[in-house]
Amino acid sequence: MRRGFIAASAIVTFILILSTAVRAAEVTVVDGDTIRIDGTTFRLHGIDAPEAGQTCRDASGGTWRCGDEATRRLEYFIGDAVPNCDDRGLDDYDRVISVCTVGGIELNRAMVSEGYAWAFRRYSEDYAADEEIAADKGVQIWQAANQAPWDYRAAKWEVATQESPDGCPIKGNISENGHIYHAPWSPWYARTKISIDKGEYWFCSEREALDAGWRAPMWGH
Structure with a gap:
């Protein structure tokens, strides 16, 4: 009886481990x-x-x-x-x-x-x-x-380049979510403030921001 209980417990444990491994992807x-x-x-x-x-x-x-x-x-x-x-x-x-x-x-x-x-x-x-x-x-x-999204992005970019330092409109922000860059079409763009003293930056392109170690925001952040 005891041996059967141990074997059954082992099977349950194995199934739980397997299930966790299968759904490990985030x-x-x-x-x-x-x-x-x-x-x-x-x-x-x-x-x-x-x-x-x-x-x-x-x-x-x-x-x-x-x-x-x-x-x-x-x-x-x-x-x-x-x-x-x-x-x-x-x-x-x-x-x-x-x-x-x-x-x-x-x-x-x-x-x-x-x-x-x-x-x-x-x-x-x-x-x-x-x-x-x-x-x-x-x-x-x-x-x-x-408006198609590519036209939406272009319109936001044009306005932001006229209002940003040296025509570089992408905001490299540092927060609890890490190093996040905000392009002009980001919903958080207007309320994101850049402090050069904190190590934050203005970038001229998304490629430049990525190369510097910043990442794009995710929905909900």
Whole structure:
């Protein structure tokens, strides 16, 4: 009887250890087109979601926080799973360009099909047809005429370069979250103050900030 109890306990312990090992991967949704898995950042191939601080118009003439909603939708698709992401090389910011799937759902396509992201046709036509269907249905970002995220970023950058030292608008902030840089389209940009005396910096590009050891903020920080 005692021997059987010990054997059963050993099996339970083994299962618990195995379960912990299987779910060891840490998954964070950075925004509507970016995921971080165990410290590696994956940028969803062929799509561009609204920025975290971006708002969109709706069918009634009001506005909604499309950037936040896109992030929440990607979180919903992922749930407690660990996405399976392929490797299509690195972009200019050291993110792995990927097509990611969860339970048979291709995240890239789902985000475009449901109207939470644009097809990033500058780099790929893979999701152009899905975008056209979503636009015809008038779902989410297609409820009204809305600014594409690449135009949103460009507009924010142009204004910030005119107001920042030496035309370098990226804020390298040091906080309890570490060394975080904020581009002009970051929702925390306006309230982030830079103190050179504390070792904080103004950067001229995201690449410069990354090379100096700063990282982009994550949604919720």
